[in-house]
Amino acid sequence: MNNETILVVEDNDSLREGICEMLGLEGYRVIEAADGKEAIALLQHHTPELILSDVMMPEMDGFDLYSVVRARRDMVSVPFIFLTARTDPADHLIGRQLGADDYLAKPVTRDELITVIRSRLNRYSQVRIAQLQQAYQTSLTILAGAIEARGAVVQGHIAHMTEMALWLAEELRWNERAINQLRFGAILHDIGKLHVPDETLLKPGPLNEVEWGLIRQHPVVGAEMVRGIPFLSETSPIIRYHHEAWDGSGYPDGLSELTIPAGARILAVVDSFDAMVSERVYAPLFTLEEAYEEILRLSRARYDPEVVAAFTKAWQRGKIQQIYSQSVSAP
Ligand SMILES: [Fe+2]
Ligand SMILES: [Fe+2]
Incomplete structure (x- = not known):
């Protein structure tokens, strides 16, 4: 059983349900939204370990959602993967320039999806361990500062x-x-x-x-x-x-x-x-x-x-x- 929470943002209901089911079967906790706005509302109360988002959506598209997520201090390094039907290379370029971790073109196979998600989550957990060590060192330095003070x-x-x-x-x-x-x-x-x-x-x-x-x-x-x-x-x-x-x-x-x-x-x-x-x-x-x-x-x-x-x-x-x-x- 994986403990990670994944946020899936996709306006196509059947596709979203299919992806959520796949991820659920892999043991991930899944939260879902039909567009960027809904996703942002969910992020008020959840901090997922990974975000998988469609690009073209009503209300707020994937690129805008990406910018909002990255502006949050607690989510600057959360893996963000774009999932899209678009095959226009210019879109891929925008995604890459924004700094998205991956860009998966639909239809994506189950294996492809799971492999990419696993590798991103592994990397993210390494990053968080490093951040934790940094936080630890900072706390110790503050403590030591008490001696100087x-x-x-x-x-x-x-x-x-x-x-x-x-x-x-x-x-x-x-x-x-x-x-x-x-x-x-x-x-x-x-x-x-x-x-x-x-x-x-x-x-x-x-x-x-x-x-x-x-x-x-x-x-x-x-x-x-x-x-x-x-x-x-x-x-x-x-x-x-x-x-x-x-x-x-x-x-x-x-x-x-x-x-x-x-x-x-x-x-x-x-x-x-x-x-x-x-x-x-x-x-x-x-x-x-x-x-x-x-x-x-x-x-x-x-x-x-x-x-x-x-x-x-x-x-x-x-x-x-x-x-x-x-x-x-x-x-
Ligand atoms: Fe001493
Ligand atoms: Fe000393």
């Missing part, structure tokens, strides 16, 4: 870090899946700071032992926050270990060298770099060159030498500098 990290920190981390992953030839996990790790790395009380997080002076303890818990808290989300299961360790150091002097677990997850080793470098060059009231501000020298100096102490080598390549290509030159001109 609270003053827990400097404005722009997450965007800078994410961009640098992705350059390094590219230099290291990571695959797409690992890069995605790293992206989410960079966006969410300091999410645990949401649980650190304001008096500690925003304290201008030096922190006492207890306060430091709270701050040092943020990677653990952050990793716990995302651990239960299946899509982020591989991101959780990246968050937990982003303050570990190559020589084992970091926190929370004092891991060293290759026992630290690769994503966390990348974040350690770009997190420190951005912290060094970002304006903060109570910390010395480094120039980009000074911060770069500092990263090189601490290779093998705090940072994975392989990640530092990738950072060097990105630096030599001007990628790192480019990130900051863009942000200087931003408001």
